[in-house]
Amino acid sequence: MTMMTAGVDAGTTSIKATLLVDGEMRHAVADSPLDPNRTASRLLMGLLDDGVKMKDLDSIIATGQSRRSIKFAKKTVTEVSALAKGTAIVRPSAGTVIDIGAQGVRVVHIGPGGEVKDFALNTKCSAGTGSFLEVTAEIVGVPTSQLDELAADARDRSPINAMCTVFAESEVVSLVARGVERSDIVAGLHQAMVRNLMTTVRQKGTVGEVLLCGGVVMNTDVVKVIGEEMGSGVSMTVAEEPLFIGSLGAAALGGR
Amino acid sequence: MSPFYTAAKHMLRTPDGPSVGYMCEFVPVELIVAVGATPYRMCTGLQETTFSAEEYLPQTFCPLIKSTMGAYGEKPPFDLVVIPATCDGRKHLGELYSDDVNVHMMDVPITGETVHARMLWMKEVQRLRKALQSTFDKKITAKGLKRAILEENGRRELMAQLLEQRKGDLTLSGSDLMLVALMSRYMDVDRWSKAVNVLIASGSKRKTRKEGRTDRSGPRILLTGAPVILPNWKIPLLIEESGGALVLDSLCSGTRTMWQTAEPSGWSIQEMMIAMADRQMMSLCPCQIPFDAAWARIRTVIEDFQIDGIIHHVLQSCHPFGVEATLMRRRMEELDVPLLSLETDYSQEDVEQLRTRIEAFIEMLEGRSNR
Numbered sequence: 001m002t003m004m005t006a007g008v009d010a011g012t013t014s015i016k017a018t019l020l021v022d023g024e025m026r027h028a029v030a031d032s033p034l035d036p037n038r039t040a041s042r043l044l045m046g047l048l049d050d051g052v053k054m055k056d057l058d059s060i061i062a063t064g065q066s067r068r069s070i071k072f073a074k075k076t077v078t079e080v081s082a083l084a085k086g087t088a089i090v091r092p093s094a095g096t097v098i099d100i101g102a103q104g105v106r107v108v109h110i111g112p113g114g115e116v117k118d119f120a121l122n123t124k125c126s127a128g129t130g131s132f133l134e135v136t137a138e139i140v141g142v143p144t145s146q147l148d149e150l151a152a153d154a155r156d157r158s159p160i161n162a163m164c165t166v167f168a169e170s171e172v173v174s175l176v177a178r179g180v181e182r183s184d185i186v187a188g189l190h191q192a193m194v195r196n197l198m199t200t201v202r203q204k205g206t207v208g209e210v211l212l213c214g215g216v217v218m219n220t221d222v223v224k225v226i227g228e229e230m231g232s233g234v235s236m237t238v239a240e241e242p243l244f245i246g247s248l249g250a251a252a253l254g255g256r
Numbered sequence: 257m258s259p260f261y262t263a264a265k266h267m268l269r270t271p272d273g274p275s276v277g278y279m280c281e282f283v284p285v286e287l288i289v290a291v292g293a294t295p296y297r298m299c300t301g302l303q304e305t306t307f308s309a310e311e312y313l314p315q316t317f318c319p320l321i322k323s324t325m326g327a328y329g330e331k332p333p334f335d336l337v338v339i340p341a342t343c344d345g346r347k348h349l350g351e352l353y354s355d356d357v358n359v360h361m362m363d364v365p366i367t368g369e370t371v372h373a374r375m376l377w378m379k380e381v382q383r384l385r386k387a388l389q390s391t392f393d394k395k396i397t398a399k400g401l402k403r404a405i406l407e408e409n410g411r412r413e414l415m416a417q418l419l420e421q422r423k424g425d426l427t428l429s430g431s432d433l434m435l436v437a438l439m440s441r442y443m444d445v446d447r448w449s450k451a452v453n454v455l456i457a458s459g460s461k462r463k464t465r466k467e468g469r470t471d472r473s474g475p476r477i478l479l480t481g482a483p484v485i486l487p488n489w490k491i492p493l494l495i496e497e498s499g500g501a502l503v504l505d506s507l508c509s510g511t512r513t514m515w516q517t518a519e520p521s522g523w524s525i526q527e528m529m530i531a532m533a534d535r536q537m538m539s540l541c542p543c544q545i546p547f548d549a550a551w552a553r554i555r556t557v558i559e560d561f562q563i564d565g566i567i568h569h570v571l572q573s574c575h576p577f578g579v580e581a582t583l584m585r586r587r588m589e590e591l592d593v594p595l596l597s598l599e600t601d602y603s604q605e606d607v608e609q610l611r612t613r614i615e616a617f618i619e620m621l622e623g624r625s626n627r
Contacts, residue, residue, distance in 0.1 A: 065608065065612070077619060078612050078615045078616040078619055079612065079616075080612075080616035080619065080620070081616065081619045081620070081623070111623075115620075115623040115624075116616070116619065116620040116623055117620075118594070118620075119616055119620070121609070121612065121613055121616075123599070123609075
């Protein structure tokens with residue numbers, strides 16, 4: 001019999017769904033609207049083969065910050081457990097996963113079977129997460145997806161000292177006003193953001209090889225700065241499908 | 257449990273008649289009872305009153321101190337306010353009260369284990385006795401003090417029994433246990449003891465009949481750290497909502513040292529004063545060093561109550577408990593018992609983030625037990 005399990009990762013700005021059909025992965029993502037439950041169910045239905053219904057699934061597990069609003073899920077797990085499991089599947093050699101999402105940074109140490117050994121999450125503040133980039137990119141007038149291209153042209157990373165998203169915003173406004181190159185500002189923002197997220201990483205440090213995932217790691221310049229901050233002693237890879245480690249883990253946890 | 261819920265509703269109503277407001281567990285309440293006044297623990301857990309306190313205190317100050325300052329303003333309605341100079345917050349609170357409030361500060365020795373510290377503290381307890389006598393113009397007699405000690409010891413023995421029952425039976429939820437402990441500071445001995453006796457009797461009945469128990473199969477959690485005071489009940493509730501079996505707390509607002517009796521070697525005033533002073537000195541608060549005595553208690557609890565994981569509550573800007581988390585983490589590595597340290601304040605806005613941390617911690621503990 002075919003084993004079909006689904007995972008929904010209901011984050012703050014996007015919803016990710018993964019369907020596992022006998023080990024084969026199918027992914028889908030949509031912006032998080034006001035109704036995550038309906039969006040998630042629409043995503044998941046889109047992944048099912050013709051004639052297969054939601055009730056035919058062996059398990060549906062929700063994770064992510066809005067996991068409790070996914071009403072059709074049979075169970076919820078935290079992002080921490082889901083990320084550990086997902087990482088064990090895509091990168092079994094990794095001992096640590098760092099997930100940088102829109103509003104959360106999660107660092108999870110992983111045991112051999114994908115179990116959680118330890119974890120750290122960012123505190124209330126969203127500096128060091130994707131929203132820091134979103135807010136500040138708007139002032140520079142660049143879509144977030146093009147930030148890394150722009151940073152590639154930078155001659156210098158313009159120093160941005162604020163630890164807080166709101167204060168960083170006003171700092172960027174004054175840099176723009178002073179006529180500092182946009183590329184230098186963006187490169188500086190990346191540096192500031194990574195410096196902030198490293199405070200969460202340093203709470204527990206990393207163990208073994210590190211897998212990076214979450215929407216923010218699609219920004220190649222951010223990954224470069226993380227590498228510099230971590231130092232050459234740490235072996236680091238970026239997940240091939242960085243958005244879906246959590247939803248994959250949730251789907252896989254249903255297959256136990 | 258209903259007498260405790262009722263008492264909790266009226267917790268903010270300060271006592272009628274002669275009363276002494278006190279902050280923190282260093283204060284030997286027997287002396288207050290012996291002078292004929294009602295002791296009332298002033299620490300509050302209200303968020304609303306933290307805002308009005310910002311008129312007097314830095315915005316980043318400890319929420320418990322801010323909340324208490326805001327709740328009573330500059331004129332707490334007690335005949336006497338007793339504040340042990342423990343943490344930085346309490347140390348200065350007395351100075352912020354207006355000149356016409358009768359405040360008595362107690363000098364708490366920072367290093368708890370020296371002979372010198374014990375002597376200083378003994379003198380401080382004697383000084384409190386004098387302050388109480390002059391405030392109420394009444395002598396504390398050996399007879400009155402003996403009765404007060406026996407009364408309070410009665411309470412402590414009941415708490416010890418209740419804790420003993422929990423080793424095999426968690427039908428009483430952990431948050432209810434914490435409420436029972438907290439309410440001992442607001443209910444008189446008779447009312448409190450009667451209600452606790454009911455709980456103990458139903459526990460004994462469950463034991464003999466071997467039925468009626470609620471199984472709490474989740475990971476067994478010990479809650480340590482900064483005091484948890486109503487209505488700021490989010491941490492114990494989140495632990496239980498997330499599937500954790502909250503076995504007990506080790507908080508100064510809860511059961512940490514409540515089970516311990518004062519044991520005078522005789523019934524002279526001097527002997528009773530020594531016993532009270534020695535008992536209160538073991539409050540296990542991280543405002544004192546070294547950490548050894550507090551750790552010894554936590555270690556015993558871990559073993560006696562088969563604790564799977566510890567959740568350590570740190571109130572924002574409460575540095576003694578913040579540092580205690582690090583000290584605990586170091587020692588716990590040897591025991592292979594995980595620790596989750598949570599920093600929060602009296603607001604509700606971080607409830608979902610706390611929930612994720614607590615749920616993830618409990619999932620992690622479940623994963624360990626499946627190994």
